[in-house]
Amino acid sequence: MIIREFGVRQGRKALAAPLRRGQQCMRALSTETSGTPVATADPAVEAALQTSPENPTVPSLFARTAKPTRRRPVAPDTTKADWETAQQLRHNLRNVGAQVEHRYSPSDVFRNPPGPKDVTLELLMASQAHMGHHASVWNPANARYIYGIRQGIHIISLEQTAAHLRRAARVVEEVAYHGGLILFVGTRPGQTQIVTQAARLAKACHLFTKWTPGTITNSDKILPGLPVEIVNEHDQPVGGFNQHLMDRRALVPDLVVCLNPLENFTMLRECSQANVPTIGIVDTNTEPTWVTYAIPANDDSLRCLAVIGSVLGRAGEAGQKRRMEDAKNGKVTWDTPSEIKQFMDIQQKRAQWTKRAAEEEAATKDKSGGLNGKPSSGSATKDSEVFDESMQKLQMEVDAATADDVSPQLRKMSRRTD
Amino acid sequence: MVRGPAQRQIRPARVYQTVTTLMEHRIKPRLAVQQPVWYKVVESIPPSEILTRPFPPQHRQPNPRARKASRLFQPQKLVYKEDELRKKFYTDHPWELARPRMIIEMDGKDALRCDWSKGLRQPGMPLSGECVVQRQMYLMENVPGITEDTAYDQVRKEFYKLRQEEEIERRIAQEEARMVGAYFGQTFQQVGMKLEDQQFERWKRWATREIEKIQGEQTAAYSSFDASEDPEAADLDVDSLREDLESTANTPPA
Numbered sequence: 001m002i003i004r005e006f007g008v009r010q011g012r013k014a015l016a017a018p019l020r021r022g023q024q025c026m027r028a029l030s031t032e033t034s035g036t037p038v039a040t041a042d043p044a045v046e047a048a049l050q051t052s053p054e055n056p057t058v059p060s061l062f063a064r065t066a067k068p069t070r071r072r073p074v075a076p077d078t079t080k081a082d083w084e085t086a087q088q089l090r091h092n093l094r095n096v097g098a099q100v101e102h103r104y105s106p107s108d109v110f111r112n113p114p115g116p117k118d119v120t121l122e123l124l125m126a127s128q129a130h131m132g133h134h135a136s137v138w139n140p141a142n143a144r145y146i147y148g149i150r151q152g153i154h155i156i157s158l159e160q161t162a163a164h165l166r167r168a169a170r171v172v173e174e175v176a177y178h179g180g181l182i183l184f185v186g187t188r189p190g191q192t193q194i195v196t197q198a199a200r201l202a203k204a205c206h207l208f209t210k211w212t213p214g215t216i217t218n219s220d221k222i223l224p225g226l227p228v229e230i231v232n233e234h235d236q237p238v239g240g241f242n243q244h245l246m247d248r249r250a251l252v253p254d255l256v257v258c259l260n261p262l263e264n265f266t267m268l269r270e271c272s273q274a275n276v277p278t279i280g281i282v283d284t285n286t287e288p289t290w291v292t293y294a295i296p297a298n299d300d301s302l303r304c305l306a307v308i309g310s311v312l313g314r315a316g317e318a319g320q321k322r323r324m325e326d327a328k329n330g331k332v333t334w335d336t337p338s339e340i341k342q343f344m345d346i347q348q349k350r351a352q353w354t355k356r357a358a359e360e361e362a363a364t365k366d367k368s369g370g371l372n373g374k375p376s377s378g379s380a381t382k383d384s385e386v387f388d389e390s391m392q393k394l395q396m397e398v399d400a401a402t403a404d405d406v407s408p409q410l411r412k413m414s415r416r417t418d
Numbered sequence: 419m420v421r422g423p424a425q426r427q428i429r430p431a432r433v434y435q436t437v438t439t440l441m442e443h444r445i446k447p448r449l450a451v452q453q454p455v456w457y458k459v460v461e462s463i464p465p466s467e468i469l470t471r472p473f474p475p476q477h478r479q480p481n482p483r484a485r486k487a488s489r490l491f492q493p494q495k496l497v498y499k500e501d502e503l504r505k506k507f508y509t510d511h512p513w514e515l516a517r518p519r520m521i522i523e524m525d526g527k528d529a530l531r532c533d534w535s536k537g538l539r540q541p542g543m544p545l546s547g548e549c550v551v552q553r554q555m556y557l558m559e560n561v562p563g564i565t566e567d568t569a570y571d572q573v574r575k576e577f578y579k580l581r582q583e584e585e586i587e588r589r590i591a592q593e594e595a596r597m598v599g600a601y602f603g604q605t606f607q608q609v610g611m612k613l614e615d616q617q618f619e620r621w622k623r624w625a626t627r628e629i630e631k632i633q634g635e636q637t638a639a640y641s642s643f644d645a646s647e648d649p650e651a652a653d654l655d656v657d658s659l660r661e662d663l664e665s666t667a668n669t670p671p672a
Contacts, residue, residue: 104524122526139424143471148496171463180455254455272429275437277456287424288468292433338452
């Protein structure tokens with residue numbers, strides 16, 4: 001035992017309330033019945049105990065023959081009193097013992113995620129963003145980001161890291177502002193929390209398991225029938241698109257942030273084929289051309305990744321906030337996707353034609369009921385023919401649009417203005 | 419998955435140009451390519467330049483006698499003045515490296531909280547060789563006329579004094595704790611010695627068994643002869659084993 005802790009332990013024991021004994025202990029300890037009343041929840045037992053021991057009441061026949069109930073007496077709830085005692089104790093002992101200084105904890109970055117404005121060279125250095133790989137495994141394409149060699153490893157220039165990180169944060173913010181779909185990818189062990197937190201902040205998607213090859217390029221086979229929702233500019237779901245959702249293609253993100261490009265070549269390749277810009281953390285052994293925006297940093301340090309992820313997440317959060325504010329003021333920062341626009345046009349025209357046809361029919365009925373006995377449904381048939389023709393034309397257009405592979409810019413959150 | 423030699427990709431950096439081309443030249447005349455969400459963003463924030471080999475940051479003086487440039491476009495080694503001091507200190511005190519050391523930084527401004535004019539002890543930093551190096555650096559830079567060796571000697575002595583103080587403090591704390599009834603288990607060395615002794619005893623038992631076995635074999639082999647006739651019949655192996663056993667049994671366990 002260490003002498004310093006003596007006061008804490010013994011003091012706490014001395015100040016604490018004595019151990020509260022339950023009723024069963026008392027009964028076990030004494031064979032005779034005591035005159036002191038014992039708190040019980042059973043009113044019958046309580047009444048029996050409260051009667052004076054001089055003239056004991058004869059138990060009734062039922063009480064004599066009845067088996068004792070199995071129900072245990074309920075102890076009074078002392079949670080509140082205990083809690084208050086504990087608080088008092090803590091208050092009394094507040095000056096006892098050593099003052100614990102707050103040092104670094106890996107969860108700090110998750111409790112209080114830094115934003116793009118908190119990025120400093122000191123922070124990046126403390127989170128080991130400057131450590132590259134051994135000089136022999138470098139990728140010469142990263143020469144621009146390397147400051148020097150120290151003890152055999154390349155040191156990444158933190159000025160470059162900070163500049164590229166701010167640039168990437170700006171991209172994330174703007175894409176979020178324009179209502180784009182962002183995807184955070186980190187598939188190494190330990191990156192789950194980083195990725196999910198960034199996605200939560202930026203209202204984005206995340207991936208921490210293996211990227212199924214073909215999720216973008218073969219999405220018709222890999223992601224069929226996944227639930228998609230149409231929302232308006234206030235991010236509220238809009239109904240009436242079930243028919244469209246049944247036969248629309250899967251979504252493609254508008255921006256992909258990858259924490260470990262080295263293991264996700266397939267995904268980055270698919271993104272480049274679908275013309276999706278990507279942001280990636282590029283260590284000294286990574287190929288920087290795989291991503292659109294490279295952030296030179298140490299991709300082996302979870303602390304560094306957590307800082308970068310939270311910075312990008314915060315940037316996305318700022319963009320989403322701006323977008324929602326603008327939406328409240330009546331400004332919509334995105335255009336309706338073309339396929340949804342087409343669907344809406346078709347729906348509108350169909351409604352118009354149906355209405356007109358109904359009107360025509362009503363008019364014909366009126367006429368036939370009047371002077372002219374001959375049923376003249378000529379105009380109505382003509383109208384319906386025209387309607388059918390136009391519907392066919394539109395349908396052909398839609399078919400052409402959906403059959404073509406030229407337009408990969410399908411949006412996840414397909415939106416329409418109200 | 420593709421690992422191995424990195425493949426250069428040209429499309430990621432050129433998404434903007436690709437989509438611009440798609441939008442301008444309609445491949446299917448009836449189908450307009452819609453402007454992607456990120457289009458204006460990437461237009462206003464273009465990706466940085468890559469794949470050019472810049473002249474790297476220089477950390478050494480150019481050699482005036484060099485005939486031709488060497489490793490002109492490769493990163494250079496980072497060398498600091500403290501490196502020599504550190505090397506010297508740890509060569510002289512190699513066991514300082516055996517002490518556990520905290521290398522995690524809190525917020526990167528840890529060095530700013532130290533004031534080396536005030537001595538070796540700094541807040542939030544245990545005494546280590548790094549303190550000596552930093553203090554020596556401070557003296558060399560701020561005390562006029564002080565040489566490296568003088569500064570080293572001065573700081574070294576301060577360091578010894580503090581280490582001694584630490585040792586005494588620890589001993590007294592231990593004594594105090596023992597006085598009020600604390601007990602400490604075996605030290606690591608004691609545990610190690612105990613384990614070693616156990617193995618040693620095991621070996622002794624095994625060796626005794628082996629001797630008995632060999633002797634039994636020998637007596638069986640010479641059963642036709644008179645047992646008292648030849649005491650030299652024992653093999654060298656048995657002798658050496660017995661000698662080992664006796665000598666080890668005589669020496670007290672450490």
